[in-house]
Amino acid sequence: MFQKMSFYKILVALILSMLLVAACAPTATPTAESVAVPTQAPPTKAPKLAFTNTEIQQPQEMILATTSSTQDSGLLDYLLPDFDKEFNIKTKVIAVGSGQALQMGKDGDADVLLIHSPAAEKEFMDAGDGVRREDVMYNDFVIVGPAEDPAKITGLKTSVDAFKAIAESESKFVSRGDDSGTHVKEKNIWKKAELEPVGDWYVSAGQNMGAVLTMADELQGYTLSDRATYLAFLQQGLSLKIMVEGDSSLLNPYGVIAVNPAKSPKIRNDLANQFIDWIISIPVQEKIQVFKKEELGQSLFYPSSKLWQEAK
Amino acid sequence: MQQLLDGILEGLRLLFTGDAVLWEIIYLSGRISGIALVISAVLGIPFGAFLGLARFRGRRLVQAIVYTGMGLPPVVVGLAVYLLLSRSGILGHLNWSWIPQLFTVPAMIVAQVIIATPLVVGYTMAAVSEVNPDLRIQVRSLGATPLQITLAVLCEARLGIIVALVGGLGSIISEVGAVMMVGGNIEGSTRVLTTAIMLETRRGNLDLAIGLGMVLLLLAFLINFGVTQLQGKGN
Numbered sequence: 441m442f443q444k445m446s447f448y449k450i451l452v453a454l455i456l457s458m459l460l461v462a463a464c465a466p467t468a469t470p471t472a473e474s475v476a477v478p479t480q481a482p483p484t485k486a487p488k489l490a491f492t493n494t495e496i497q498q499p500q501e502m503i504l505a506t507t508s509s510t511q512d513s514g515l516l517d518y519l520l521p522d523f524d525k526e527f528n529i530k531t532k533v534i535a536v537g538s539g540q541a542l543q544m545g546k547d548g549d550a551d552v553l554l555i556h557s558p559a560a561e562k563e564f565m566d567a568g569d570g571v572r573r574e575d576v577m578y579n580d581f582v583i584v585g586p587a588e589d590p591a592k593i594t595g596l597k598t599s600v601d602a603f604k605a606i607a608e609s610e611s612k613f614v615s616r617g618d619d620s621g622t623h624v625k626e627k628n629i630w631k632k633a634e635l636e637p638v639g640d641w642y643v644s645a646g647q648n649m650g651a652v653l654t655m656a657d658e659l660q661g662y663t664l665s666d667r668a669t670y671l672a673f674l675q676q677g678l679s680l681k682i683m684v685e686g687d688s689s690l691l692n693p694y695g696v697i698a699v700n701p702a703k704s705p706k707i708r709n710d711l712a713n714q715f716i717d718w719i720i721s722i723p724v725q726e727k728i729q730v731f732k733k734e735e736l737g738q739s740l741f742y743p744s745s746k747l748w749q750e751a752k
Numbered sequence: 753m754q755q756l757l758d759g760i761l762e763g764l765r766l767l768f769t770g771d772a773v774l775w776e777i778i779y780l781s782g783r784i785s786g787i788a789l790v791i792s793a794v795l796g797i798p799f800g801a802f803l804g805l806a807r808f809r810g811r812r813l814v815q816a817i818v819y820t821g822m823g824l825p826p827v828v829v830g831l832a833v834y835l836l837l838s839r840s841g842i843l844g845h846l847n848w849s850w851i852p853q854l855f856t857v858p859a860m861i862v863a864q865v866i867i868a869t870p871l872v873v874g875y876t877m878a879a880v881s882e883v884n885p886d887l888r889i890q891v892r893s894l895g896a897t898p899l900q901i902t903l904a905v906l907c908e909a910r911l912g913i914i915v916a917l918v919g920g921l922g923s924i925i926s927e928v929g930a931v932m933m934v935g936g937n938i939e940g941s942t943r944v945l946t947t948a949i950m951l952e953t954r955r956g957n958l959d960l961a962i963g964l965g966m967v968l969l970l971l972a973f974l975i976n977f978g979v980t981q982l983q984g985k986g987n
Contacts (some may be wrong), residue, residue, distance in 0.1 A: 503855060510949075511952075512954050512955045514955075532855060532936070532938045533939065534936040548839040549838050549855075648954050650955065650956055672956045673956045676872060702841070704839040706853075707839075
């Protein structure tokens, strides 16, 4: 009998403690209620007023599917709070590869996309999956490698020449291998160089940029990286050096796309358009230009919206 | 080596300075996995007890299915839930309001329940089967109903059932593949400890990643320590 009691005590205690944790849930989102309370203070007014106030103050939610580079570089953390505050929107950022972001658009699982995969973006628009596309900004890719430079690519003018030298010397090359914008870029360069990268020297990692940079560093191999992620990892003690940069084929343009609202009744096309209008506006473009500029001595992203170019 | 040291110091600093973001992530991890575990327990303990005690045709087949479920790769669960709940998925496009949406806490709970329930069922089944069969005969001879018999057996198997719950909790709180896919790692709403570790590693903030990793280890230790204490009292 005693044993039975203690078992129940344990079970009840376990479940109670979990329910307690669960019951505390509303404290996570106290903003709407706590703001609404003062409006209820004059009890003579009808409570209906307070209710409508709560509704107005509840932020509207929008899903932004983007590439990991915009999140990992810290750009979105720097830009988005202004947008959310100005329009009372809660932007939910899903950072994935460009490939998955486009798929999320096709499936109607996102309202707006911010990605860098120009050819795939064009396909997406042509298929009617998106209703509006605007240029936002660009940054560039760099070819990085170990200081010993076994393929002797330092100082080569074009990415194609560099890739040819790496393939000929069969030096280790780590590829993203995940159909991200960066991976698509890399495949295009191999194509231009008329090479099929196969062999022990070519490592297809299937991982994000940070992991690939770390892997290339450990293997003392080369890789293609966006400048933002490379600089972030350089500060963390990465030993790879920039070997080839500045080639026009290494530019990396970002576009913003409003997903076709016909995909799902839940898609917020109004908010998507609001976001696009906001991010291509001159003040935000200026903010993009100065992002981390002082800290790193160079801009990470360069604005390129139509409005910005017209103003220049 | 220096990096690891820095990370450990950073982890301690975060924990003891009561960093608001960190505590929110810890709270969210605990809340999501806690709710998922309660649901798994409610579903899994009765079903596990039934499978352990009842004798019926096809019992071995069901047991084999449960054992397979115990080894379900979380990433596959994540993918399946993702495809089901996507707005163009089988459930998602029905647009029923009670079906959780992708990239929300309920969607993560669904995935975790699917991962944890087979574990709870399997461990409960094993624990119940190990109880001396004489107990059932004895209790029945005292005039107990089938429900009372089951409860008596469950009491006898209580340690095994606690292990079942802890095993379930451990598997979901430390899981990253499914919650990343289904939750989307949204700051302040679906970012939990494991996905935060992934993000900070990706960002190159290895100190912070190691710090978060330590928090996760510490949590796991506290849970297990609590359980061994309970077990001590149970004996």
